[in-house]
Amino acid sequence: MVACAEGLGVPRGSGMFKHALRAIGFHSEENIAAKVDNLKKTLMWSDAEVAIAVSRDPHVLRTSKDMLQRRSDFLISEVGLQPTYIAHRPVMLCLSLEGRLRPRYYVVKFLKDNGLLMRDLSYYTVVTLTEKAFVERFICPHKEAAPHLSEDYAAARKGEMPTNFRFV
Structure with a gap:
């Protein structure tokens, strides 16, 4: 061995x-x-x-x-x-594809696509943050601009695809 x-x-x-x-x-x-x-x-x-x-x-x-x-x-x-x-x-x-990798990717992509996240973060940094740190850094600051982001993220973590995360 x-x-x-x-x-x-x-x-x-x-x-x-x-x-x-x-x-x-x-x-x-x-x-x-x-x-x-x-x-x-x-x-x-x-x-x-x-x-x-x-x-x-x-x-x-x-x-x-x-x-x-x-x-x-x-x-x-x-x-x-x-x-x-x-x-x-x-x-x-x-890491969990459904519970972490995919939902966090969708949140960051959503924020970038909507002009709410200006700096370019490494994907590794995003997925290795603790859940609390991720929510505090990427969900909470955007409650007014994206009021459904928290619910959409929670749904994505359950394997559901919220309509707000649909990208064309």
Whole structure:
């Protein structure tokens, strides 16, 4: 297991090493190789990018094939992120698509499209904020200009697509 974790790019002395051991602990070498191949195929990553991602968040190895595909489709096709950007911020692949990634993207896009958010924030910053910080920073300041934003965000987090978030 130790050799396998190091082979995946997680150095023995790093803080992520124990997480890597947990991520691969109950899998065969063939299963781990299949997961690595799936990361490379799904996200168009090189071996180096897989090593970067796994060393930063070994939990990406625990993400199911279906969930990885859905998240990568959203992040690459809809949000427009580059695979290399995702490799350096792999925690995004472990966040809830329905509960965090998609609703926050819609809120920020809505605010930008309506001229309520002038500065360009990194998507990573937006999705890694705590729920409280996100609401305080992106929902509360716009209560007057966008009175339904809070309800629309709550609905989006439940998997519903509010009409105010529909983009043409």
